[in-house]
Amino acid sequence: MVTLKDVARESGYDVSTVSRALSGAYGVHNTTRAEVLAVATRLDYRPNRIARGLATGRAGAIGLLISDLRNPYFVEVARGAEDAAYSAGLDLMVCHSNLDPDKQARYVRSLAENRVTGIIMNLVAPLSRKQQEDLVRHSIPVVLFNRVSRDLPFSTVLSDNVRGGNLAGRHLLQLGHRRIGILAGPRHHTNPEERCRGFLNAVREKCCDVAVFHGYHAQKQGLELTRKLLSDNPKITAIFAVNDTMAFGAIQAIMETGRAIPKDISLVGFDDVELSGIIHPPLTTVHVPQYEMGKAAVEIVLRQSKSRGPAIPEHRVFGVRLVERQSCRDVSAGVGSPQKTLPASSPAPDSDDGDVHPGL
Amino acid sequence: MVTLKDVARESGYDVSTVSRALSGAYGVHNTTRAEVLAVATRLDYRPNRIARGLATGRAGAIGLLISDLRNPYFVEVARGAEDAAYSAGLDLMVCHSNLDPDKQARYVRSLAENRVTGIIMNLVAPLSRKQQEDLVRHSIPVVLFNRVSRDLPFSTVLSDNVRGGNLAGRHLLQLGHRRIGILAGPRHHTNPEERCRGFLNAVREKCCDVAVFHGYHAQKQGLELTRKLLSDNPKITAIFAVNDTMAFGAIQAIMETGRAIPKDISLVGFDDVELSGIIHPPLTTVHVPQYEMGKAAVEIVLRQSKSRGPAIPEHRVFGVRLVERQSCRDVSAGVGSPQKTLPASSPAPDSDDGDVHPGL
DNA sequence: CTGAAAGCGCTAACAG
């Protein structure tokens, strides 16, 4: 294994000089740098990042803790994060808690022990007091994808969930639906809760029958919940799922019962996962800029890690918009007339991707 | 930041003793260990893995280089790998080349510089001679998910592609299809090529019209290729896609042209990605044990990293089986009789998951 | 611009 020392010996310079030359720092004569570089390439020198990490105190990596990689939503988030980290020359340590709180805890610890530059996480379960303290004591910037508590010294990246839920609700209302089921996701999880709230606010204006079903926001639960929903409330004409993955489960369940979408049941999802446009029927859903959110998260980490002292948490909320596809039907006008596919209804100016509330 | 030294001072023992006590090594009195542990927890001591890595020479991580995370296939592989690494107490550094050879190259280098215990990779482009040498010189165990060259000192984990292709071909043949299109994926990629070969071997027995279309094995290409396929060969009654992701693209294209599956076109995929059972129509496909393969890959890395000297590469081939769902129709019997959904045709004894050819 | 020297935090012989 060829080390700095080897390059130093071989080039006739001191390790410190070689180090500077290779790290691209100033204060090295051009010819010197060239010589060193030549030797380094000749010897096929590969810097040892571990050693560098020890010396500098920082590992050149940032951690990404994902709760469920099977949800394409998080894959896109990961892609955005990865790209951003890559451009910054940092490695991404992707950890997958697989919806297991214990695993999550172990990973948070592991990431801290690895002295990562920052951690971006989507939590399954809230962090314990101890874990939080740990993170701040190690002064590791943290970005949460689902806010757990407002008084945490952590940054957040969220979509405008309430507005998204509202859009979904207004859409269904406008199409004449009055008996609606909601696949609300788990309780006490910010994203599902906010989306649900937004939806309920919208439909509450008209008096509607709304049945809310809670359960984990994965496909399997979407399937099971919808089965229950349909058997308990057979009169329902529309379903709102707090994320697309649940909606996919709902599609299965709906078809199982012999119902058709959108003929018998209209369905609205949330996230606008790539698949939503491909599945049959193409799903009407609320678009969330997943990739950008992942990217934004590492940008925050980068910024925070550079700032001196206890960084001030940043909060970004990304705008959303309704994407109308073919899973909803207008039941107000007449029977049997499937809704025309229109371009997304003209959104309010702030509803495009980007910040709604720029960092506080 | 509390270090070993702090724990040592506070507990009255030497750092070396503390190190042993904390690393769970033998040769420490039980009461000593207890004391040390107590102090460590009181001080909230977190070992610095970077430092440990430097001292031991090995980073506690293994690298996973994935070419395309949007393909659920790789997500499952990653899950399997992650679980296995987790049980072994290692971190997984997930890198995503995003089908970009340059990015791939940079990650291979980065992983080597990070002195990972091993690298599992799915290559977009073959490794350069230099990269290969690099890897062996650093004696980093490598597991390839798509074999590139037989004389490489690298291990491989593959599915039994030829057999899978064969199963697909025989199935379509048996259903009476004689004009078949193949979405063959890119040339010079082992998996697509082998699958294609197996398929062609099967259908060659009967004289069939087979149109082979090459292109990248992602959904977008599946869509585009199928468009072309259908316009060039409108008489086609069946399509074989070398992976499910392409098949999904094919579904889009087929529906675009107003054709129905399986009424007008039968479709067979490969991989049996979770989604295949959910999409409409449920896709007949060749099951590949993705999760197990990911797991197997890290097990190989683990084994190799423990062995002394230049490890002997291991090669594992996982069995496959045809999963019949609703995307194929029997055109031999009569017209309009959709094929009954049967349990998978009784497979040869070796066709279940697991090793077909145990390590060579 | 370059060299000398100290040290990042931990492990690993080797003595005692």
Next chain:
DNA sequence: CTGTTAGCGCTTTCAG
């Protein structure tokens, strides 16, 4: 069983 002593490979003052 425990302490002493060297480093691991690199960065980083601090002199020169």
